[in-house]
Amino acid sequence: MGIEDLLERLGVTELYPTQRVILDRNLLEEGNFVLAAPTAAGKTLSAEMVMNEELEKGGKVLYLVPLRSLAYEKYEEFSRVFSGHRVRISIGDYDSSEEPLAQYDLVVMTYEKFDSVQRHGAAWLEQLTLLVLDEVHYVGDPYRGPTLEMAVSKFMHDNDDARRIALSATITNLEEISSWLSATPLRVNWRPVPLRVAMYHAGHLIFQDGEIEPLPGEGVLPLVVRSLESGGQVIIFYNRRMDAVSWAEKLSSKLNLEGVELGELVEGGLGGYSSSKLVEKLALFMRRGVAFHHAGLPFELRKAVENAFRSGKIRVITATPTLAAGVNLPARTVIISSYRRFDRRLGKMALISVMEFWQMVGRAGRPRYDPYGEAFVVVGSGSDAERVFKRYLSSEPEPITSSLYDISQLRNHVLALVSSRGYMSKSDLDEIFGRTLLYIQGGSKLIERSLPYVLSSLEREGFLVSEHDGYKATSIGKRVSELYVDPSSAHLMIRSLGELDRRFGSGDSVELPVLHLISMVPDMPRVSLQRGGRSLIEEVLDEVDPLLPIEEIPVSSMNELLQITKAALSLKLWIEGVAEGDIEERIGIEPGDLRGLAETGAWLCYAFSEIARLMRKKALANWLGTLSMRLKHGTPEEMLQLVSIRGVGRIRAKVLFEAGYRTVKDIAEATPRDLERLPGIGRCLSKEIIEQARSMIHASSSD
Numbered sequence: 001m002g003i004e005d006l007l008e009r010l011g012v013t014e015l016y017p018t019q020r021v022i023l024d025r026n027l028l029e030e031g032n033f034v035l036a037a038p039t040a041a042g043k044t045l046s047a048e049m050v051m052n053e054e055l056e057k058g059g060k061v062l063y064l065v066p067l068r069s070l071a072y073e074k075y076e077e078f079s080r081v082f083s084g085h086r087v088r089i090s091i092g093d094y095d096s097s098e099e100p101l102a103q104y105d106l107v108v109m110t111y112e113k114f115d116s117v118q119r120h121g122a123a124w125l126e127q128l129t130l131l132v133l134d135e136v137h138y139v140g141d142p143y144r145g146p147t148l149e150m151a152v153s154k155f156m157h158d159n160d161d162a163r164r165i166a167l168s169a170t171i172t173n174l175e176e177i178s179s180w181l182s183a184t185p186l187r188v189n190w191r192p193v194p195l196r197v198a199m200y201h202a203g204h205l206i207f208q209d210g211e212i213e214p215l216p217g218e219g220v221l222p223l224v225v226r227s228l229e230s231g232g233q234v235i236i237f238y239n240r241r242m243d244a245v246s247w248a249e250k251l252s253s254k255l256n257l258e259g260v261e262l263g264e265l266v267e268g269g270l271g272g273y274s275s276s277k278l279v280e281k282l283a284l285f286m287r288r289g290v291a292f293h294h295a296g297l298p299f300e301l302r303k304a305v306e307n308a309f310r311s312g313k314i315r316v317i318t319a320t321p322t323l324a325a326g327v328n329l330p331a332r333t334v335i336i337s338s339y340r341r342f343d344r345r346l347g348k349m350a351l352i353s354v355m356e357f358w359q360m361v362g363r364a365g366r367p368r369y370d371p372y373g374e375a376f377v378v379v380g381s382g383s384d385a386e387r388v389f390k391r392y393l394s395s396e397p398e399p400i401t402s403s404l405y406d407i408s409q410l411r412n413h414v415l416a417l418v419s420s421r422g423y424m425s426k427s428d429l430d431e432i433f434g435r436t437l438l439y440i441q442g443g444s445k446l447i448e449r450s451l452p453y454v455l456s457s458l459e460r461e462g463f464l465v466s467e468h469d470g471y472k473a474t475s476i477g478k479r480v481s482e483l484y485v486d487p488s489s490a491h492l493m494i495r496s497l498g499e500l501d502r503r504f505g506s507g508d509s510v511e512l513p514v515l516h517l518i519s520m521v522p523d524m525p526r527v528s529l530q531r532g533g534r535s536l537i538e539e540v541l542d543e544v545d546p547l548l549p550i551e552e553i554p555v556s557s558m559n560e561l562l563q564i565t566k567a568a569l570s571l572k573l574w575i576e577g578v579a580e581g582d583i584e585e586r587i588g589i590e591p592g593d594l595r596g597l598a599e600t601g602a603w604l605c606y607a608f609s610e611i612a613r614l615m616r617k618k619a620l621a622n623w624l625g626t627l628s629m630r631l632k633h634g635t636p637e638e639m640l641q642l643v644s645i646r647g648v649g650r651i652r653a654k655v656l657f658e659a660g661y662r663t664v665k666d667i668a669e670a671t672p673r674d675l676e677r678l679p680g681i682g683r684c685l686s687k688e689i690i691e692q693a694r695s696m697i698h699a700s701s702s703d
Helices: 003-010 017-024 043-056 068-081 099-103 111-119 123-127 136-140 145-158 174-180 221-229 241-254 277-286 299-310 354-361 382-393 407-421 426-433 437-442 444-460 475-482 487-505 511-520 534-543 558-575 580-587 591-614 618-633 637-643 650-658 664-668 672-676 682-702
Strands: 033-036 061-065 087-090 106-110 130-133 163-168 184-187 195-201 204-207 212-214 234-237 290-293 316-319 333-336 340-343 348-351 373-378 423-425 464-467 470-473
Touching: 003 043, 003 068, 017 033, 017 043, 033 043, 033 174, 043 061, 043 068, 043 130, 043 163, 061 068, 061 111, 068 087, 068 106, 068 299, 099 123, 106 111, 111 145, 111 407, 123 145, 130 145, 136 145, 136 163, 145 407, 145 426, 145 437, 174 184, 174 437, 195 382, 221 234, 221 241, 221 333, 221 373, 241 277, 241 290, 241 316, 277 290, 277 299, 277 580, 290 299, 299 591, 333 354, 354 373, 354 382, 373 382, 407 423, 407 426, 407 444, 407 470, 407 475, 407 487, 423 426, 426 444, 426 470, 437 444, 444 464, 470 475, 475 487, 475 591, 487 511, 487 591, 487 618, 511 558, 511 591, 511 618, 534 558, 534 580, 558 580, 558 591, 558 618, 580 591, 591 618, 618 637, 637 650, 637 664, 664 682, 672 682
Parallel strands: 033 163, 033 184, 061 106, 061 130, 087 106, 130 163, 195 373, 234 316, 234 333, 290 316, 333 373
Antiparallel strands: 195 204, 204 212, 340 348, 423 470, 464 470
8 A cells, every 4th residue: 555545545635744744855765753743733644654655565663652542542543544454552561572563563552561572572673664652752751751761772772774753742852852863853833723822811811922802700611611602622621630520510510511421431331430439420520511531530431531522422521631641632622720730759839841731732623623723721810920921822842851860760771771681781881871862961971970870779689790891680680670660669579578478478467568568669659648538548557567667668758658558458448349439438549540559559469479489489479479360350369260251350250259150160050041130240241251161161171
């Protein structure tokens, strides 16, 4: 399929400037480039044109994105666009080189997954002829940027002949990023949908060009009504989840909109979320044409909100800024309700970056949906008005800068680098770090100051050993890197292993202490204490007997210790099979956060089991492996057999177990009529799970 065929299939009759520049600069068939162009200006099609050329030549393409939600969106799109090629998404399982991906022509991955397969020495990476970096400005993110930077720098060192394309809507220092990637800088300041940006203050809209439009009222409501009356849809960004939810409630009661039933949008109904107060609120608001969107919602419900908005059944979304990270939603109007956010590093409220402001603004006005886009920032204080106008409406985004100077990030990536290569001389280390953005921006001084300290700390903790004029990973160091855990997390696990083994051998209950330990490691996110359950959390804190002495626990405050304990208690209730709505009610952790904790906890517990196995603690390793599976599925141990049957989740497993079906054999011996009477099973599913159970019994007997 040539370029003409591709464009015809996509219904493209005229190329945008973002696509024409690729042809004009002779970059369709060869060469690297970084394309900076506004949101909705056609960057993805520009990449698809080049991807098509590579695929038609028999090449292999890897497309990287920062978020799982974006990975799913791109996978669905590319499966349609490149239907004649083998397309695959790979975002989970950080303990695999994913060698079956060698069979695919186009793979979509997150940055972290790319880093993970590199650590496992994936042979198929040598087949890549094109690497596409979407949302490349994430290289400046303090949390995810170092992973992207090191993974790409390693790839360029090892596969310098492979082509590289990078895309972003917000790159001020384009030449610097292009220098890092040895690529041609391309900037296109064109947008297919006109965009106007204004400040809303004291009942007036004040636009970038100085035009002033009276709009009586205050807050977001007048802006929402203005857009809805013109036939548009609205996204409103809030800096806190509780504000997004409370304003969705206010707007849903004030606006006379038709909506949709949430249950219609989620296959299989709400299932385990039906008892969640948060989900009940979402369902109520959606019936009124309004929805909220934040990480406290489970993934499938966030997708349901996005799909309802795309179809026009939902007219208004109140969201946290995570929605601005590339998901393609049509909105004529974007409203930024607050330009301040709590900064964890500073410990106080701070102004959002200009880059983040323009990422949110870029959601306004999508081709094929809107004739124009509008974005408004709400300013309540008169003293702030001039500063906000100057900072956001009259300034370019900040330059993208490397975050690889962070010592904790460097430790992680230096260990990965050495362990994936078996042995590295100091000169080889210097050579690879010479390919980083950190080197481009700061020269060798930062690296020369930081690397010796990082290497010595990894050697001191037993992850590396010095050899000749370089370093070699120990067996535990190599395994820690493959398991994709922070060396500091692994060090805490190793330090606690002796005490855990002693208690385990004595028959003491170690479930809560282990959950407490994995909740404190750097890889586990901290949960909010603002949503209730504090007294229960404090009770559990008094009861838990940590595996490490209290003075050795890496916490900076009592609040952080309570956050750790809340996470541990959440996971304890989860593996006991308590309904998510009940957990939310008791300790104030929302379903999306709980699922995220459980997923991370299962991965960390698996890593802990592998470390224990390497330390020859076989019985303990097996127990930790079982605990990992319980965290993955959210069930007591006795129900693990049931959840191994596809379609039987934690809720249905509990229903089956309480009805007397305890094993796969019990299910295999049942009749559809026996099971279809149980809540949440039904006729079709009863037949499916019985057939599965019988196949599993047959397979095990054949072995």
